[in-house]
Structures are given as structure tokens and as C-alpha cells.
Amino acid sequence: MLKADSNVRLVRDVSVKGVACAVPPRVSEVSDLCEKFGQESVNKIMMSTGVERRHVVTDECSSDLCFAAAERLISDMQVDRASIDTLIFVSQTHDYTLPATACVLQQRLGLPITTAAFDIAMGCSGYVYGLWMAASLLSGGGSKRALLLVGDTISKITSGDDRSVAALFGDAGSATLLDYELGAPAIPFVLGTDGRGSPNLIVPGGAFRDRSGYTSDVQDPDVRSAFDLYMNGAEIFAFTLARVPALVAVLHESIERGADGVDKYVFHQANKFMLDHLVKRMKLDRAKVVLDVKSVGNTSCASIPLALVIDQRDHSLPVSGQYMLAGFGVGYSWAGCIANFDGVHISPLVVMPDLKMGAVQ
Template identity: 70%
Template sequence: MTANNQVRLVKNVRIKGIACALPEKVEEVTSLYDSFGADSVNKIIGSTGVERRHVVTQECSSDLCVSAAERLIADLGVDKSSIDTLIFVSQTHDYTLPATACVLQERLGLPMQTAAFDVAMGCSGYVYGLWMASSLLSGGGSRRALLLVGDTISKIVSPADRSVAALFGDAGTATLLDFDPSASDIPFVLGTDGRGALNLVVPAGGYRDRNGSSTHTVEEGVRGPYDLYMNGAEIFAFTLARVPALVTALHEANAATGKDIDKYVFHQANRFMLDHLVKRMKLDREKVVLDVTDVGNTSCASIPLAISLHTGKAGGNLSGRLMLAGFGVGYSWAGCIAEFDNVWISPLTITSASDAEILS
């Protein structure tokens, strides 16, 4: 099986704004000295570029996304009754059922006419969400969509697993998209290779293995069947095999416009991986956004969070031609080139555990 990197062109869609939220609790990577030793932890910091992460206590991804959405709606002065589509992208949903998007519709006070649904995607999830929302808008099935993307991977990471314990942070994001016939076309490239599914997996807890009987990722004293397992070498090999072709396909699609790419915002996996991608693809390093030092790898939230952090925390409008690319768990990859025309970037929101809401 091969990937042909088909370009899917979406018309009449404008990104209006992005907001991001982080939990207030911060964990320094150096706090792992006692677990793994100072030399080992310092090497991890040097390789990944992660020095600290924001992690939840009792909050869920939905809580972080609510904070981001409320901030964005307030900043843009959006009439909530005008939002007719709500998409929630996450691997860490509130419940097995109902769909978290249904709970979010009520919490945000959106109209009952809102179409709301969940999408279970990880590292490529933000771009997949953009593609789904944009396709609905472009096809006339929606006029205004709210895309909520977030994960709390810290909840499924074993603190004894040095391959992931220092890497993942938590975040929630909100993006507002409108139907707009004057907007620039957005080329998307998406792909999937399920042969790599078990290289980044939580094997237990779903209906394939409800009771945690799987042992293929279990390592005594390191992780159990309900913990995240990552085969770093295989993930790295997949990334180098797929992402350059994805970027090439988007560059070719962009060539016809005669416009330059102003910024490359890739999934913020870690510094080591992004540095290798930059070298492999011979990209201008100054154009490639890297923001993992204070937040770590935030899974599906990493692209909008990187955009927000790169813009600054004071709020403001962002313009430019951005290539966005997500890749990882699945295996799955997705990229697009989006024209940011005075897109509002809200100041970063820090949430507290008191913002968590439990369905009663």
C-alpha cells in the first residue's frame, strides 16, 4: 500500500479566530530526577526540548476547550445562536457515551439546532478537524463552525515510563470558521496507514480489551495495559517516511498561487523530530515554529497552541500563509495551507481545577 498524497481543495472557508487554554498546574521535567536520574533526565530535556508541561489535576479535555471557546466567543463578540456546527476532536473524551460534543453544546449555551459530534483523533487531529469543518462549510451544510480540539494525555501516561513521562502536556483549543465566498482556497492532504496502529496505543479500556487482559505492551514496573505505549523508533521512522512527501505535495499545490509560505506549523512532537524534518526537507529554520519548552507535546492541540504561543500572549491578529501538518498515532497524517487574514488569536487562558464539570 502506498500514499498518493491526493490534494483535496476546499473553497469558501475563512478561519476567524483561535483560542487556547492550559491547566494551571505546571510540572518541571527536572522533578523526574529522583525517578530516572539527573543525567538521564537532562538528556531527555536536551533531545526533546521540553523543560516543563502544564498538566491537569481533575480537569478533562472538555473543560480546557470550554475555557478556550468562551474566551474566543467573547473576544470576537460572536452570537452563539449563529454557531450551527460543533466538532470536538480528542482521544481523551469525558465518557464512553454520550459524545462529549453533546455535553459541550449545553455547557457553551449553543442552540439545539447545533450539529455536534466527536472525532477520536490524535496528532493529526487538528488538521483533520479543519478539513471536516471546512468541508461542511464549503458544501453548504454549515455556515459557522466551532472546532474544539484538546487532549489530556497526562492522564494515560505512566510516571515510571521514561519514554513518555517527560514529554506530554495537556491543552484545549477553540477555532471558529465561517463560510465566506471571498476566502482563499485551502488545499488539504490526508492519509492513513493502520499498519502502525499498535506502535502508539493504549490497548486496554475500550471494547476490544475492556478488562485489561492484554499484555503485549505491559512492562513490569514501567507501564500497564491502561497506560500509553509508544514505540519511539517506529514513530520516528514513520514520520521521516511520510511527512516530507506530505509537505512536498502541499508545496506543489501552493506553487500555482505564486505565494510563499510564511510559517510552517507542524505537530509539536519534540525538538529532535522537528529538527530532523527541517534538515530532511531543507526548510528555512526561521520559518518553522517550535514551541515545546514550556508545554511539551500536547497531542492534537499542539498546532493551534504553537500558533498561539508564537503570536504571543497579549492577543492580536495574525496574517500570513501557514502550512499546518499533523502526524502520528494511527498512523495518520494531515496537512493544509491556510491563508490567515487578520485571524484573531486570543490571549492564552490558564484554567483551574475548579473549572472541571461533572455530569450529574
């Protein structure tokens, strides 16, 4: 039974059916940065972030990763492509300025031309925002089956000379299938935005505010250009500790059994240091909290579904119970929900070159 709260947005009659993820084949070891940053510095980076290696793209785009994940999910679940009437693509690293990448993916996936397809430009909170958007369309009667594709290739916009990000970000794509299902348990969502934090995690140049990259607001010519990601780690950390515990508390209060009613917590996989602090601050049961950055790093908007897939692979336990999903970061933006994962299909992780052969990792 869900409790009423003005900060909670309830979405009814929607169920998550399946999740799949894909990563590129190239693996980048954090230890390879020792020559540039020094052994001691790199050891500290690995200790605090928990990241030892990441899958990073060469020529692949976010759409390629999401396409691979979608093909795996459609194949594994034997989904009739004609039954998908909505396609949502969430990313900060789109293929083109225009057209929308969702339009390209509709054609690549062979979905009917009656499919509604559109992009959402979101980062760390993007997966939960995408779930909310897809679920709202389904609940309101505007859709019957939605395919949510969420992925980023942040490695393309990070400077290898910037030690604050060079060892942190990996690339991944995901696919999630949602259905309209009358009587399905209501999903509580909590969403928030504070644009005052925008300058603290930003790529200042290259878009229409500054196409030429002349801005100098957050630019350090010796470390990064205006076309590279700038991250103020201290401010992002402070924001996270200020906002996420409140987000989790409201979600706990939205369900009858509170924290006892949550079977697993899957937060945005920012880094080990941040997640450890959150767990301690909120006094969560550590055994219920997923941490899977060691081999993939921070994969931005794809980190939550990727954590689900890796957790399933590593523990081989049936996916069931109430899952709290929460994303937070760039924007500033945050979003969380508690969804019933009983019977949700989780496909094995796809490593892209192996897709045609059916191999998985």
C-alpha cells in the first residue's frame, strides 16, 4: 500500500518487463595512467573511485550500444517488434545535432513507422527520468508498450590529461521494456532539479551557446578544452550528500513498510567513495546496495541498468522484490523510484563484437 505525499508522483498500471545492456569491446586499464599521473596518484584514484578498468568506445556511438542491448532484449524475450509503439532514447551524447537519434534507432531496429520516437537529453538521473516518462505515457493510455534506450559515451568528451575524470568514466548502452498492465503495483517516483549546479558538471563549448569553444569559465588549457567535460568533484559530492538522503527518505515513506520494504538499492554508480558515504549517512543495509564500478566505471545514465545486469551476472540470484532506483548528478538533477522487479527478465551483458555470434560476457 502506497502512502500519499505531495512530493511523490504515483504511476499506475505499468510494469517493467526486461532489461539488457551492452558495452564496447575495448578495455582501458586505470593502471595504464601511472606513466602520466604517477603510481601513487593512480593508486589513490583506484582506491577512492573503486574503478580498475572501463569499457570505452573507439568509433562506436551511444546509439550503437543501445541498439546492441535492444537486439539482445528483443531476441531473448521474443518480443514482437510491431508491438512496440513508443521508443525513448536518453543520452547526453547523441549521434547528431539533428535528427533525433531515436528516429535513427527506430529504423535500425525495424520498428513500425507508427512508433512514437523521441530523445531526452539527461545524464546521471536520466534512466529514472526515462522510466518515469515511459511509465507515464503507458499509464495515461498514450502507449501500450515502450522501449526505453539509455546510454552514453562520456569517454569521448573527457580529457586524458584531466585526472579528475580520466580514470572514471566508461561507456555503455541499455534497453528496458515496459508494458501497460492493468492492476500492476503503482510505482512511486520522486523527481527534482536545481539548475544552480549546472556549472559544476558541464561541457561548456560546442553547442549553440558557444559553438566555437571560446568560453573560459571552467577552462584550463593545460588540462582540458572547452569541448571537454569539466567536473567540480567537491561540489558534486556536497550536492549528493545534501539531496540523495532526502530523496531516499521520501521514497521510504511512500511505501507501507518503509526501508524494510526495499529489497535492493540500485543507485547511480558514481564512484565507490560517494556510494560508501551515502550508505553510511543513510544507515542502509550494505548487503542490499549494489556497487558495480570495478570493471566498468561510471557509465553516466546507463549506470543503473548496467549495475542491475552485472549484479545479476555476479550473484546468479532470481530478480525479485522491490527495487529502489535512484540517479543524481549533472544538472543538478535527481530522480528515484521503487519498482516491483518480480519476474523481470535480465539479459546477460553483451560485448558488442560478440552480438552476432550470440556470445556474452
